[in-house]
Amino acid sequence: MTDILSRIPSATEMPENAEPTRVALKDSRWSRRSLLGTIAGVTIASGLGALDLLPWSKPKAADALTEWTDGCHGYFNSSTVCTPSSAVYTNNCSGSWHKDDSSHWSGCGRYKYWPDTTSCAGRNAWRWTGSVARRKCSDGWYMYYDCGGSNTNITLFSICRTAI
Template identity: 60%
Template structure:
């Protein structure tokens, strides 16, 4: 019987402290020339995001809303309405919550089960958006009446759609 040396499985695991006799150099830490794949993908992603944001800036809803109010105009008198007791007509219009400054709102919003929209009418008052109501000699009331529309819908079938007026003191 020959005496063979038994090799344990643990003896076959390389040492972390000693280099093997026939070790080959590794390329793991070698620096490469040129741009890496990660850098190229990062630059491409950055360019795509910048282009996308630039395109979004061209869309109509990305423009500031405050600039639109400057184009509104108002008559200096009430254009043919002589009834000094009636401030802004018709009296059936919605007068609550529809002002943005002294002009009719032009925006909207929504929640879990509802949405609403305020729309201004730029030329509803004989080519202008608003009337200046001075009330004549019988009253000291002074108002600007900016015209628009209000719409509201909810999941329960509730719907409101009516003419509205932003009434502000002048």
């Protein structure tokens, strides 16, 4: 153990065979490569900073109703896009519009779809464009006959939700 400790140099006494450290002094002038590199870096940083001032470099606004706002402004929810979630969302689209189909209105298993032309100020659809959703929602109704239960027509609010 004493052998290892004896080999550690002292912080206060200089060793017997110590040589001075050789430090090369560098010329204080810039080389051509350093100067051109600095100029290029400053130019690129200035250009990127200037791009921040342009209108299209600004962050986008939050998703918003972009069409047919009167009467439909409460229908956006970032998780469901077309609300309310209690609406029927399946088999009710004809292309990107709500289905208008009463061809299955016979017998016990009858059902039909029709668009609602009175909602959204008579426009039947609304759309969102933005980072969260790009959707068109066309609303209407779905009716079916409850054969095994109440033996009555049951009508449900229905939304055709399509990507745009």
